[in-house]
Each structure stands twice: as C-alpha cells, then as structure tokens.
Amino acid sequence: MNDTIVVIAQHSQGAADPVTYEAIACAMELCGGDNSCIRVIVPGKQTADIAEKIAGTTGADVTAVEGKGLKLYNAEAYIKVLEGFLKDIKPLYIVLPHTSTGYDLAPALAVKLKASCITAVEKINHADGKHTFIRPLFNGRLYAEVVPETESTVITVQPGAWHKAVGSPDKKGRVNVITADAGSTKTRTISIKHSEYESAALSQSDVIISAGRGIGKKENLSLIRELAGIFKRSAIGCSRAVCDVGWLGYRHQVGTTGVTVSPKLYLACGISGAIQHVSGIKGAQTIIAVNTDPHARIFSVADYCVVEDLEQFIPAVLEAYGRLYSE
Amino acid sequence: MKILVCVKQVYVPGTDVTIDHSSGWIQYNPTGFRLNSYDEYALEEALLIKERIADTRVHAVSIGPGRTEVAIRRAMEIGADEGIQIRYEKEGYLSPYQTASLISSYAKEKQYDLIMTGVTAEDDMQMQTGQMIAGTLNYPYASSVIKLEMKTEHLVYVERECDAMRRECVELPMPCVLTIQSGINKPRYPALSNVLRTKQQKLMEIPAQDLVMPEAREKIIKVFLPETTARGVFLQGSAKEKAVELLRILHEKAFL
Ligand SMILES: Cc1cc2nc3c(=O)[nH]c(=O)nc-3n(C[C@H](O)[C@H](O)[C@H](O)COP(=O)(O)OP(=O)(O)OC[C@H]3O[C@@H](n4cnc5c(N)ncnc54)[C@H](O)[C@@H]3O)c2cc1C
Numbered sequence A: 001m002n003d004t005i006v007v008i009a010q011h012s013q014g015a016a017d018p019v020t021y022e023a024i025a026c027a028m029e030l031c032g033g034d035n036s037c038i039r040v041i042v043p044g045k046q047t048a049d050i051a052e053k054i055a056g057t058t059g060a061d062v063t064a065v066e067g068k069g070l071k072l073y074n075a076e077a078y079i080k081v082l083e084g085f086l087k088d089i090k091p092l093y094i095v096l097p098h099t100s101t102g103y104d105l106a107p108a109l110a111v112k113l114k115a116s117c118i119t120a121v122e123k124i125n126h127a128d129g130k131h132t133f134i135r136p137l138f139n140g141r142l143y144a145e146v147v148p149e150t151e152s153t154v155i156t157v158q159p160g161a162w163h164k165a166v167g168s169p170d171k172k173g174r175v176n177v178i179t180a181d182a183g184s185t186k187t188r189t190i191s192i193k194h195s196e197y198e199s200a201a202l203s204q205s206d207v208i209i210s211a212g213r214g215i216g217k218k219e220n221l222s223l224i225r226e227l228a229g230i231f232k233r234s235a236i237g238c239s240r241a242v243c244d245v246g247w248l249g250y251r252h253q254v255g256t257t258g259v260t261v262s263p264k265l266y267l268a269c270g271i272s273g274a275i276q277h278v279s280g281i282k283g284a285q286t287i288i289a290v291n292t293d294p295h296a297r298i299f300s301v302a303d304y305c306v307v308e309d310l311e312q313f314i315p316a317v318l319e320a321y322g323r324l325y326s327e
Numbered sequence B: 001m002k003i004l005v006c007v008k009q010v011y012v013p014g015t016d017v018t019i020d021h022s023s024g025w026i027q028y029n030p031t032g033f034r035l036n037s038y039d040e041y042a043l044e045e046a047l048l049i050k051e052r053i054a055d056t057r058v059h060a061v062s063i064g065p066g067r068t069e070v071a072i073r074r075a076m077e078i079g080a081d082e083g084i085q086i087r088y089e090k091e092g093y094l095s096p097y098q099t100a101s102l103i104s105s106y107a108k109e110k111q112y113d114l115i116m117t118g119v120t121a122e123d124d125m126q127m128q129t130g131q132m133i134a135g136t137l138n139y140p141y142a143s144s145v146i147k148l149e150m151k152t153e154h155l156v157y158v159e160r161e162c163d164a165m166r167r168e169c170v171e172l173p174m175p176c177v178l179t180i181q182s183g184i185n186k187p188r189y190p191a192l193s194n195v196l197r198t199k200q201q202k203l204m205e206i207p208a209q210d211l212v213m214p215e216a217r218e219k220i221i222k223v224f225l226p227e228t229t230a231r232g233v234f235l236q237g238s239a240k241e242k243a244v245e246l247l248r249i250l251h252e253k254a255f256l
C-alpha cells in the first residue's frame, strides 16, 4: 500500500504561511511521527526558495512546482497541474490548510482524484492501524469522527489545531523543482486586493469590548460603548454576525476574515465562540465572556466566564463601577 | 439567464444538543429547522441579477426529506420562481459528495448559467458542496464570493473573501458555480405577492433514486459532544455579585 502523504503548501510574499507548517505537523502525525513519507508540494511561480526553506525547517522532501498560470492562486490551474502529478503518486492523504485557498481547492481536487474529502479537521484518532478524523459540526457544539473509505483522502486542517512542524536540524529534506504548464484556463485570477479598512484601532488596542449577535438589537450597542468607557484606552470589536446585519462596520470585525487582535483584555459579550471568531483572538492575554448559554464555545477559551444576560449584567457592572471605582 | 440556487434546510440547535443513541445522530427538535442563512445571501444575489437582466429565472433546489419543503417554499416566498425538491428520505447525514452528485445530476442538462450555493451550511459546515458540484460538472468556480458583477452576458467578475482581509479578484465565464459569503448583500424578506404566488405553486419533486447518487466516500462513525474544556473560572452568585467580582478582578489586574 502506498503511504505517501502529500502536503500542499500555502505561501504568500515569497514565504510559506504558518498554516503550511501546521499542515506538515498533521502529516507527520499521520506518518507515525516522522517525515519519511511526506512530500510537500509548493505550487506557484519562483517557489524554489520557499521549498528550500520548508525542507530545511521540517526535514521533509519538497517539490516546487513552478509554471505559467500559477503565479496567483487559481483553482482551475492548480487542479490541472496537481491532478496528473497526484494521480501518479497516489498519496494516501493529501493535506491542506483549512483556509480560503485550502477549502476552495480541496473538494474539487478530491472529485478529480476520486478521493474522499474531510474538511476542518482538528484531531486524528488512531485505532487498529486506521486513522479517523475529528471535525466540528454545528459551530463546534458537536463533533464527528469520520472515517475515509477510499484509497486517497484529501483533508483540510483547522488553523491552530497543530503546532508548527520542526524537523531534526541535521536532516534537510530533498528539494526538486519541476516546471508545469497549466495551459489555458477559463478562470482568470486578476489580482489580490487588500482591504482598505482602517483596522489599526483594533489591532493596537489594549482593551477590546466585543459585541456578538447576542446583543439582540442595535440599540444595545450603547451598553457595549458604555462598558468600553470605563477603560482608559479601549476599542469596540464584534463578530461577523453583527457586521452582516449592519449594526457595526466591517472594520470592527474580529476573526479569520476580519482583524486578528492581541489585546491585554478581550471582553466578549453575546458571542458564541465560532472557530472563525476565536482564531482571531488567540493572542489575547485575558479573555472574559458574557453569555446566557453555559455551553457556549466561547467559554472554552475564556479565563473568566459569566453566565448572564448582558442586558442585565452590563448595567449591573456600570452601576457597581460608578459606586465603587469612579472618583 | 437561468440561475440555480442550492438551499439547505439546516438544523439550528438551541442551548440543548442531545444525541439520539439509536440513530447515532443529533436529536431534532421540530422547531429548530430553518433556511441556511448563507443560502439567503446566495438567493438574494440571484434575485439582484434577475432585477437587472431581463428574462432571468431563479430556481431553488434542495435535497432532503419531506420537511425540506418548508425551506424551499421560503425561498420561493423570498423570490425564487420555481422550487425543486430532491426527495431523500433518510434523516441524518448526507456527505457533500453525494449532495453535489445529486444536484449535478439534476442540473446537468438544464442549461443553468449560474449555480449558486452558500459558502457553507450552518449545520455540517463542510464548505465543500459548491466546489464539488463544479468538480462533477467540470465548471469553473469560485468560493466565498463577497462581490459579484456581471461583466458581459457570459462573464462574471467576483471577489473572493480570503483570510486576513484579503480579496482575490477573479473573472470566470458561465456556466460556473459560485459559493456566496455572508455580508455580500442584505437579504430581503418575503413579499406578500410572492407568498400568495407560492401558495398556488407546486414543487417539482424528484426522488433521489431517479438521479445519480454514488456511495459516500467517507462515513461518520460517531458524533459526540465536546468535553467541557472550560479552562477559566465561572463567576458565581447573582448578576450583581458577579458584576462586583468581575470589577474586582479587572481592578486587581490593573485594567481599571
Ligand atoms: C468562511 C467564514 C469566515 C468567517 N469569518 C468570521 C470572522 O472573521 N469573525 C467572526 O466573528 N465570524 C466569522 N464567521 C462566522 C462564524 O462562523 C459565526 O457565524 C459568527 O462568529 C457568529 O457570531 P455570534 O457569535 O455573534 O452569533 P451567534 O453564533 O448567533 O451567537 C450569539 C450568542 O449570544 C448568546 N446570547 C444571546 N442572547 C444573549 C444575551 N441576552 N446575553 C448574553 N448572551 C446572549 C447566545 O447564547 C449565543 O452564544 C465566518 C464564517 C465563515 C463560514
């Protein structure tokens, strides 16, 4: 049986993204703890340097696949180039990060390879020489253990679920560079835009008071603002749900598709703690969560948990603050 | 133009999630079902195109047991012209590849210019179905679409929302598949005229057996509740006592 594990690297601005090293760490676990069966593929243009770096850091063998049509990510071009290559290798697993590139590519690639596809994997179980994959359902309220029933399986790994891989410093992986031509594609990736939102206020604040859908109505933002007012320097953040209904602008959104923050204090009010939100607050030193649901996922990352209705709790805090702390 | 919007009736658990040990799946409370919110954004995007391009027809398709009729009718009340119900009676989990195969097999000869899905279903959260429909039909695709413009009759321009506030700008010809991200528009509510129209309309019902449905390529062997991994302290007492305690902690940590 073929036990090759292929990792498809994600990179930007000439360097592998941290999630690539996490995916390699997951592959190492699947390989039984070392990197002997891992082959990292780095598609793109001029990716040899990135390949060298990955091989040096992790000790895994790396193939840079360089070619026309691969400069910017383009699902169609990537699949054209990777399909033939992967059909030859017939890997047991193909591992990608669960990012906007990874989950864009993985399912369609799986269809082409007649492989199973398991996304947002957070953990692997090993039993009787078989692997099973643990992934969340219902925003993490429930988990599923999934077993593939195909020769090849494509998996995407949740960012943050594995620590970045480091190999033995004495063994550098082999690097080879191959050129490929995606030919003509129907899809044309034109450019990458960076958001024009001014998010500095959030990323530089020591204290962030954040609102979720649990505030119930726009008017309750005044509670959040008043609460923010008791701190010397604070900013207002929120979950995506709050932006989507138009209560706050997207520059306030915290999370994978918003701003990543690392304040000294993050106070989440009425936020359930979806993985895409929580990934954005990993750097926070102290997290406090207020939520009516004692099982809310936010409590699994919070240092201080308050099971209360924020409509009663925040006024109680403001009242007590006025009584006990304000001069 | 002909647009197919894939809509899923999702289960949104309240505060209590229980597993039914005989089926090995979550125990449904009949009041917990609704139209997947990401699909409302997809539907709205289709309706916006319909407003701009004459003779556009919007179809809503859903796979599931009888109960899914409610979600399809909801999509029609919001504005879809037709509703298609692919009847798959078994409750529980249907893999994205099977879902995509059923939808592809239905859509194949129907000349849809655009097939749209939500970026993800709020219950299973696979983020796979749209991309797999594209894979099986050999259509170009883009996922996580946060902006959409019709360039010409045959060409769409989209911006894909990527991590860390980046956007990928992509052009693709139709027919193609787009998965739509929340926030791209403000979904409308059902209009009375559509509600009345929908009452008169029949759904097109197709038994799943009449379409191509492959074996699942992966299986769920178990669902389970996560261990309560709370690493923090739960404050105790009345709301007032918790408020005082919280302020004490904030003060002690020099935040105040
Ligand atoms: C590709 C993708 C990217 C995403 N990126 C992001 C991102 O960057 N950032 C982000 O935040 N989300 C993101 N999301 C969305 C994410 O999955 C969740 O849907 C979102 O974070 C939920 O927001 P919420 O917690 O405010 O709302 P909900 O999940 O609806 O939670 C509301 C919470 O409020 C509580 N509550 C209700 N009433 C009260 C009350 N009176 N007092 C106290 N608590 C109360 C409830 O118990 C519940 O826990 C993304 C999703 C996708 C698919």
Ligand SMILES: Nc1ncnc2c1ncn2[C@@H]1O[C@H](COP(=O)(O)O)[C@@H](O)[C@H]1O
Pocket (backbone or CB within 6 Å): B006, B007, B008, B009, B036, B038, B039, B061, B062, B063, B064, B096, B099, B116, B117, B118, B119, B120, B121, B124, B125, B126, B127, B128, B129, B130
């Ligand atoms: N049973 C279903 N019927 C119709 N559409 C579905 C179904 N399941 C998933 N979809 C579509 O696929 C999208 C993504 O689902 P998922 O891949 O499960 O995250 C959803 O937003 C729907 O548009």
